[in-house]
Amino acid sequence: MDSLARSLRGHGLPHPICVDIAREAIEADDVEGAHERAEGFRRSLLTDVVNATGVLLHTNLGRAPVAHRQAATAQTVEFDLRSGARGSRQSAVGRLFARLCGAQSAMVVNNNAAAVLLVLAALAEGRDVPVSRGESVEIGGSFRVPEVMERSGCRLVDVGTTNRTRLADYERAVSSPDTDVALVMKVHPSNYRVDGFVEETSIAELATLDVDVMADIGSGLLDANVPWLPGAPPAWSAGEPAAVQAIADGADVITFSGDKLLGGPQAGIIAGRADLVERCARHPLARALRPGGLVLRALQDTALTYLDGRAATDIAFWRMVARPLDELEASATAMRERLVDEHGVDAADLAVEATEALPGAGSAPGITMPSFALVVRGDHLAALRERPTPVIARTRDDRTILDLRSVDPTDEAHLTAALAAIVGTDGDGATAPRS
Template sequence: MSQKSNPKAHPEANYRLPQVEQLLQQDFLSPFIKSLSRPVVTMVIRDYFTQIRQSESFKHAGVDGLDITQALSSRLHGVLLQRQTAVINATGTIIHTNLGRSPIDPALWDAVKAVNTGYNNLELKLEDGKRGQRKGLLDTLLCALTGAEAGLLVNNNACSIYLLLHALAKGKEVIVSRGEQIQIGGGFRIPDILALSGAKLVEVGTTNITTADDYIEAITDNTAMVLIVHQSNFVIRGFTESADIKELSRRLPKEVILAVDQGSGVTNEPHFPEEKSVIKYIASGADLVCFSGDKILGGPQAGIICGDASLVQRLEKNPMMRAFRPGRVVLSLIEELLVRKLNEQESGRGISERQVAQLSSTLNKADRLTQLFPNHIEICPLKAVVGGGTLPDIDYDCWGVILAGDPLKLSRELRLASTPIIGVIQRDKFILNLASVTDSDFELLILQLEDYLYLKEGFIDGHCRGEQVRTVV
């Protein structure tokens, strides 16, 4: 750029930006290239240079005063924060949808490594060499767990509900209680899904009371299904009543399907007696029951449908099934998880089951943190929830700690730690709820807090960091 093209330019200003290719050789960009890729880093650099050239300060004074290295590092760090990364869940919500719901047990992950890093028999029947369905042992395992005649796996439980409606009730009536026409996260509304599937919603009962008579009296020649929906993330207390599934199953005409969105995935876990299980729904006469694979079950994101074999076959033949079917990673993980669950192995228990079973240990962990950081941490009693749209009316006693300082600042700075720590702000205090911190993450939490307090104040527990010796892992 010359002074002729920009008459307001400073005669001694430098208008030459670094060449992109030369800049990419700089050492400070190497970590970003490794984590983001060279093309992405290049794109960020070029976008930044475009903004510089269009700015008034550049037109008048060129690049004088610009710290390009610092500006690019900041921008690239912001891009890097968008990438999936491991975090420490100290929110007290064990199955946290924003934090990936159920972590996969490392033993489970390792067990399916060979199946997923090489070829496998995803759609091949080894007994005769012919093409098979993408089911593997899943059908058999689900039947053994739930008592159903057949089972099916899809991408998530929203797919399960849509598939049920589209394949079995398109163009016909589906009866739903007014108290169960819910909306869950992301704007997923039961009435909208019914309309999208082509089914016609028939409302019965009231917000707080819906009886078996309400369902039976609403049946017409065009009724295809009665749909019972898990209320997911809320409860209605007080004067309430819902239909008994066994009675409803007995009174419904044979051609009307009784489908249940159980949602949470409780099957045979001993720690959640308040929740009606998939097993009980099947035993009570429900034709189909669907639920999530990444909630109480503790697997990857998936939707599971169990029930009548002939109905499951109809679902499998629906054209939408090809869009909804999961890949081999999810299939193999769920398959391995179910085998271990049926064998009552520790790695077959979901994260919520494991964490709820050891809530008493949170007191010892909180005590240890206060001993390590007495000037910065205060112990406090808390409540924990399972979360993820399960057991909305149940909480559990546990312990955690309060960090001294500005809660908003603490929340932001710990989110930006090398392993982000996700806590909560309650009563204008920043709190780490230890109910959702796994044993392995607890040791990492200690190291992260030590690093944070050192960077923040230059000392830990009143001692100069330089006087301490520890192993960094």
């Protein structure tokens, strides 16, 4: 047992894990498979990968890439330096996001589902909340609006139809003697779009009602004008709800994700009228849903990056969005030439092609952005995943597509090395056979 466990140390696992794996292998009469078991365990751990799928906010790959480091020191999570007394963990980050959204106040919880749950529990428990039938949606991970509302303790009132909901539909629900409406809720569908004979009620129209308006804008675009990028807003962002405009149009409270278009860590932001945010902060669920110091510090860094005007260069998602198309083509072309000239890849097996990348994570559904990719003959997904730095790509028509829009330039060396090993002469000394 000890000898087998020690032989597994080369997989980079702690000794107690190696002992467990050795014991399992011996009990299964599979000593020869112990190393395969150890490698399987190692690869089950969270691992850095290269995202070459062309989906910038890939849910399975952690959505927005975030670089955050902090020293192992104490920090003022709940300590007020001015008074020397206990402070609020929401104070600093809340002020920053209130400023970014143009709201009176803001607070943070651990994801947007939690934000929606907390707002409804704090502001509408035991009362009615009208929602358009076309917005009573299910989002990834089985986040279903009716079920979240039920768990919050409020009552869903369906209004309108799947494709058309007018202000009059909400007015009837609010004025009905059979309802006790606490607020109306508008939900961004996020991961689907209905086209054709459709009509929805805007936040500005809902703000004319004699009740509070909650807007779950979902993806976390801060400002529809995207002022941190040069020039006009990206075409794909048109129609995406944004925090600044939602507050300006009259939403009393909004919720959105931190790890989508905001480009920060997983979190849920609640912003809006100060008295409503305060009621959320005082609710018992707020303690259960609060983030820790790591998330708060990463969100603070994200907020300061926007306020400093550095989002286009310092936030990975917007850096990918802003990368010029001709630069992507030039990078793909240079990589192809290097693979053909230096690594023996057959030129007929490797092409540079224009592609369409996606924002992803339910942001701007159905909308794409232009990109370029390296396209390799054959399905090499499994081999790419087996690389020391795994590469995640996609296939179509028995061709492997590595889209550069979602790849950081510093990771392009990993793509070159992976392809050189898989379809070049770097791996087994011979070019891979054609499919």
